Amino acid sequence: MAGTTERPTGFGRLKRKEDPRFIRGQGHYVDDVTLPGMLHGAVLRSPLAHARITSIDTSAAQQHPKVRAVITGKDLEAQGLAWMPTLSADTQAVLATDKVRFQGQEVAFVIADDEYAARDALELIDVDYEPLPVVVDPRTALDAGAPVIRDDKDGKSDNHIFDWEAGSEEECDRVFEDADVTLVTQEIPFQRVHPAPLETCGAVADYDAVTGKLRLWCTTQAPHAHRTLYALVAGLPEHKIQVIAPDIGGGFGNKVPIYPGYVCAIVGSIVTGKPVKWMEDRTENLTSTGFARDYLMRGRIAADRDGKIRALRVDVLADHGAFNATAQPSKYPAGFFHIFTGSYDLEAAYCTVKGVYTNKAPGGVAYRCSFRVTEAAYLVERMVDLLADELEIDPVELRMKNFIKKEQFPYTTRTGWVYDSGDYAATMNEALRIAGYDELRKEQAEKRARGEYMGIGCSFFTETVGAGPKKDMDIAGLGMADGAELRVHPTGKAVLRISVKTQGQGHETTFAQIVAEELGIPPEDVEVVHGDTDQTPFGLGTYGSRSTPVSGAATAMVSRKIRDKARLIASAALEVSPDDLEWERGRWFVKGDPEKGQTIQEAAFAAHGTLTLPEGVEGHLDAEAVYDPPNLTYPCGAYICVVDVDPGTGEVKIRRFIAVDDCGVRINPMIVEGQVHGGLAEGVGIALMQHIAFDDQGNCLSGSFMDYLVPSSMEVPDWELGETVTPSPHHPIGAKGVGESSNVGSPPAVVNAVVDALEPFGVRHVDMPVTPARVWEAIQHGTTRPPQ
Amino acid sequence: MQVPAPFDYARASSVDEAIALLERLGPEARLVAGGHSLLPMMKLRLATPEHLIDINPLESELNYIREEGGLVRIGALTRHRDVLASEVLARHYPIVREAEELIADPPVRNRGTVGGALCQADPSEDLSAVFAALGAVTVIRGSGGERVVTMEDFHEGPYETAVGDAEMLVEVRVPIREHGGSAYEKVKRRTGDWATAASGVALWLDGANVGAAGIALSAVNPTGIRSTRAEQALIGRPPSEEAFAEAAALAAEDCNPATDQRGPADYKRHLAQELTHRALRRAAERALAS
Secondary structure: OOOOOOOOOOOOOOOOHHHHHHHHHOOOOOHOOOOOOOEEEEEEEEEOOOOEEEEEOHHHHOOOOOOEEEHHHHHHHHOOOOOEEEEOOOOOOOOOOOOOOOOOOOEEEEEEEEHHHHHHHHHHHHHHHEEEOOOOOOHHHHOOOOOOOOOOOOOOOEEEEEEEEEEHHHHHHHHHHHEEEEEEEEOOOEEOOOOOOOOOOOEEEEEEEEOOEEEEEOOOOHHHHHHHHHHHHHOHHHHHEEEEEOOOOOOOOOOOOOOOHHHHHHHHHHHHOOOEEEEEOOHHHHHHHHEEEEEEEEEEEEOOOOOOEHHHHEEEEEEOOEEEEEOOOOOOOOOOOHHHOEEEOOEEEEEEEEEEEOOOEEEEOOOOOOHHHHHHHHHHHHHHHHHHHOOOOOOOHHHHHHOOOOOHEEEOOOOOOEEEOOOOHHHHHHHHHOOHHHHHHHHHHHHOOOOEEEEEEEEEEEOOOOOOOOOOEEOOOOHHHHHHHHEEOOOOOOEEEEEEOOOOHHHHHHHHHHHHHHHOOOHHHHHHHEOOOOOOOOOOOOOOOOHHHHHHHHHHHHHHHHHHHHHHHHHHHHHOHHHEEEOOOOEEEEOOEEEEEEEEEHHHHHHOOOOOOOOOOOOEEEEEEEEEOOOOOOOEEEEEEEEEEEOOOEEEEEEEEEEEOOEEEOOOHHHHHHHHHHHHHHHHHHHHHHOOOOOOOEEEEOOOOOOOOOOOOOOOOEEEEEEEOOOOOOOOEEOOOOOHHHHHHHHHHHHHHHHOOOOHHOOOOOOOOHHHHOOOOOOOOHHOOOOO | OOOOOOOEEEOOHHHHHHHHHHHHHHEEEEOOOOOOHHHHHOOOOOOOOOOOEEEHHHHHOOOEEEEOOOEEEEEHHHHHHHHHHHHHHHHHHHHHHHHHOOOOOOHHHHHHHHHHHHOOOOOOOHHHHHHHHHHEEEEEOOEHHHHHEEEEHHHOOOOOOOOOOOOOOEEEEEOOOOOOHHHHHHHEOOOOOOEEEEEEEEEEEEEEEEEEEEEEEOOOOOOEEEEEEHHHHOOOOOHHHHHHHHHHHHHHHHHOOOOOOOOOHHHHHHHHHHHHHHHHHHHHHHHHHH
């Protein structure tokens, strides 16, 4: 690993500006916000998954000496606020009025002098429930006679949400008919998981009745989108709403939606005239906020005998819980799932996705994932391994044989994506080199002969990130373009204002480095302002690995505007034509006379000084830009996982994990590596231990970190990282985004490795999470659960 | 934030005072030592004691590991960390350190106590099985004096022990015996998790044969932690793969695991057999080397 003693003036390894405050415990999170006279709210939640509310008696709670107000769904109904829109054109109850539809659903909100009293008073509220039959298994959600969960919707007589398809069924059928080999998988679930950020969700609402201004400190990844939605829903004027996202302790998609607690805090502040804080606890976060995945997938693959993959077809049943609270572009109800063709050059592809309601928490959000890309990558990478097994071809060789070739880019997939760039074979080869793949296979053969079970799993993913072009993509009608404003002060120090919001990604460092690279000034001279809607330009926020692809591009573009303006100022100062000036890092100089020039700092002072500026050039050195991406970016990666399985106990030990990522140009390689480490750890957690599980009555069984397991350093290996760099041709600095890649790419590598280890037992698939119990069962049942 | 229901708090400055407080405050009072089981349950409002009696001030009285009179005596307020670090325990009973290394994580081990672990009597708890395998006894004190109770009688069931409302566990006594070996085997889903299944084993040789044996399982039985039939199957025979297999099969046969998120009952039953077999193998190696 390269040293960090040399401080880059642009791109390069640089410790994060954010680190000192986080390392010292000096971060400032929503729960650190304390305002004079602030009250505390707590949410009463449903103990049942499906029940009619026959009565709510809040009188005892109201009489608690420290309680200031108790709000129920009926109170909100009077204001037209009992229901709110989700980010997927559905509605969600803020506080239940008619029925509760999942265990943990919000029923009432207590506001008290302190959090202890608020929680004590919850126990004084008496709710009568009439239990209703529940729908837990999405496979039964559309059965005739299944209880209708969303009878709040006019004329709704079933639990169907949407049907969606992409690609061509006809072409797919044709290829399947004449292919040498076709393989149909069993149902492959990507289980319900939860992003589980260490900071739970919460808000402090402060409504000033005199000025009419609402200030909301909130755990949000998308402060501007939230502001607009509050304006649209609550009828508050948008210029009187200030959403502030202070330091955020991890988001991973969980902090994209608007949650009922935020709305309750706002209503509570309006009702009481005091600031109201609401912070959910761990159980509330795990059981009521945006879950992820929960796709039941069946794949079909058609290939020639020699291993040329010809077509893929996938049919998905998607469990969205009680309210469809997915956050994704409105054109795509199943997100970007149709990227399931992965990294392969195919003749045909077709997918269908059917969304249904169940009596479970609403979602699902894109957990460190660009809108269902993770589910798609998992499925295709499992299918390719199953095909390799069927054809008795090495899984790496099969991938190599089918990769989209470097010269085919830009490549249009059978489902309509235009991949920008990639050199998949080079990326794969780099992973094989680091892993020592051939030696690993030899070691495996030797171990098998001794009765030891070692597995080698490979995955190769293509991500689609940086949503997205306004012509195709919006969230709740808002186009997915982002703004940036750059102001260079007279002394050459700069302030960059961006619409995206870090939750740990290091924006304050990365974005300063982009400005530094473009203007040739030190990154520490660039202050990055973000997370406050009163101080930053509009944009859709940080998720879907979109910050660098969209806001990073806006930052480069606004820096270039500054550079161009500095050229005009330099031309006036140096009394030459702008055309006679040439740029070198940090400075315009006169062609043929390099001694004569002006730095950005000098230009900044001149712009604010007494210099007579050329006609049409306004003073100061400021600029604005809005970036509407012409296309998404397509990072990729090759991952290899090596596991040792103890067949006596079913325990899986990840011995090695090699991750070669190609995210285009790397702005700060240290931050990229940190992102990859985090996503890999999450991926291992998903693959081996995580599941938001329910019993047959819809009781959530995973409501704490005792039951919803997060991997520790003891469960992960020392990551072995590598890189290839294929710049994005359409992005101003060639960067593609990397935040999610490792979470997307790692689960199939882990599962493929375990299945590979268990091959001698005839095992061809094991569902996630691959717990010791599942591994042991797979060994016992051997070939009894092969693909059908 | 998870916040507990209202409760009163008292600090005891001696064991006698703690017992007097328990008598005075009645059955809604609970002792708190490390608090790593009780406090999370209170924050989730699964436990709502009206009074907490803090016994952490009793360190000097109840935190000790002493070798005397053919016994190792362990004070009830001895922290997991001290048990893990104890050379005396490691020398006499390797099972103890093996188990402690697999209990929770350092923050829990720094505060959690032997007495707390045994009195919480979680069915997946490790030390109950360890001490049962070693044939330890517990010392319970009340205002009327002390009584000595075997581990089997101490552990009455999940979250149930022989300690009465106005009594407290003050000591665990482990006999020191020659020619012994012990071992602990545990499967868990991740570091810090409770056991999916665990097996604690101790063997003592009498010449070439097994003279005495202790086999106790964790997480696979709602009640009763010792596997007597498995122990009997070893006694009077030389330690051998055949004997271990037989004993391990009996241990599995006699356990009664429940299906839960850690795995189905048949998997846990298999683990009871597999882990007991592995532990027996290692315990016997140690006994033979002693």
